[in-house]
Amino acid sequence: xxTDELIHLxxxxxxxxxxxxxxxxxxxxxxxxxxxxxxxMLAMFGLRPDLLTxxxxxxFWGKLVFAAALAAAGLALLRRMARPGMPxxxxxxWLAVPPLVLWAMALMALxxxxxxxxMPLILGSTWRTCPFNIAALSVPAFATGFWxxxxxxxxxxxxxxxxxxxxxxxxxxxVYALHCPEMAAPFLAVWYLAGMAIPTVLGAVLGPRLLRW
Amino acid sequence: MEIVEERLRGxxxxxxxxxxxxxxxxxxxxxxxxxAFLRRRLAQRPDEVEDLVQETLLAxxxxxxxxxxxMPVTAWAHAxxxxxxxxxxxxHAVKEGRNDPLDDADELFASSDSEAAEARRDLGQLLRTLPxxxxxxIEYVKLEGxxxxxxxxxxxxxxxxxxxxxxxxxxxxxxxxxxxA
Numbered sequence: 001x002x003t004d005e006l007i008h009l010x011x012x013x014x015x016x017x018x019x020x021x022x023x024x025x026x027x028x029x030x031x032x033x034x035x036x037x038x039x040x041m042l043a044m045f046g047l048r049p050d051l052l053t054x055x056x057x058x059x060f061w062g063k064l065v066f067a068a069a070l071a072a073a074g075l076a077l078l079r080r081m082a083r084p085g086m087p088x089x090x091x092x093x094w095l096a097v098p099p100l101v102l103w104a105m106a107l108m109a110l111x112x113x114x115x116x117x118x119m120p121l122i123l124g125s126t127w128r129t130c131p132f133n134i135a136a137l138s139v140p141a142f143a144t145g146f147w148x149x150x151x152x153x154x155x156x157x158x159x160x161x162x163x164x165x166x167x168x169x170x171x172x173x174x175v176y177a178l179h180c181p182e183m184a185a186p187f188l189a190v191w192y193l194a195g196m197a198i199p200t201v202l203g204a205v206l207g208p209r210l211l212r213w
Numbered sequence: 214m215e216i217v218e219e220r221l222r223g224x225x226x227x228x229x230x231x232x233x234x235x236x237x238x239x240x241x242x243x244x245x246x247x248x249a250f251l252r253r254r255l256a257q258r259p260d261e262v263e264d265l266v267q268e269t270l271l272a273x274x275x276x277x278x279x280x281x282x283x284m285p286v287t288a289w290a291h292a293x294x295x296x297x298x299x300x301x302x303x304x305h306a307v308k309e310g311r312n313d314p315l316d317d318a319d320e321l322f323a324s325s326d327s328e329a330a331e332a333r334r335d336l337g338q339l340l341r342t343l344p345x346x347x348x349x350x351i352e353y354v355k356l357e358g359x360x361x362x363x364x365x366x367x368x369x370x371x372x373x374x375x376x377x378x379x380x381x382x383x384x385x386x387x388x389x390x391x392x393x394a
Contacts, residue, residue: 007241007244010271
């Protein structure tokens, strides 16, 4: 086929284009990812039995705000990475804010207790399972996030994959917080982030394989 | 450069708004820039240039929903060309030219070349592997240069079926090229 013939052919495919198609796909991906994680959480772990009373505690909301803020920053970054030639700008910096705030809170909490109490504060009672549970709950959003990126044109595939993994991890953590009994900032600062790191690394590995266009 | 940016941007925005003639001019002008850019970058492999021009045009078309009006068209098109070139170099394990930085968007639009060479890969051959619903509309529109209305009449498909067929066929074509790499 000659290039001019191809150009003529491409110009025939002239249906108007939605410039927010990427955002729409991410909205669907996030809604489906949260829903999927919710179903998995109820099936695998169940809500924490004292959910209603814990809802009165600020730390319960702190966990949700932390996960939601990270998801929002991840999404802002991802919708830029999904477009060729769009500078990432400050979106990457915003990503650092939620963990930095959490780490500051954790250090403050650790400095207020005696040395012997520090390890229990970090390990809580569920450190062995927490990261893997978060990773498990991130699976639906991981799949839908990659589906959304398949409808876009990221040019740095490993980074885009990592971004989708991080978004999935943050959404997994958001839903897991409804089950998780841990309330100490030092615990969250280590194990929640470890749980999110699992899908992030996996996304970086799978990105170059799955996202080519 | 700013004149090129403004003209291309105008044409692309009209194209995205379903103005086929403006869109065709956009693609035509872009293809000349792509050709000059790739001829320089693939100086050792002149036979591959037209293939990559076509593959990049197809990518630009299939990804045109990723363009945002607030972005410079030149930066957007350059990023796509750069991605396609790097992808090609990688999958052909070519080392040459990998060391030159590819970050300058102006490089793509600094020159243009409208002398198309023969493409080595025959997209027509790939086309024959598509299902009839996609192949027929594309073949009529491409080979005969027919309009959508005429193609619809000849194939007995509805006009929207012709458009959907072309649209899906172009996506499938891009996927097949990807599978070959």
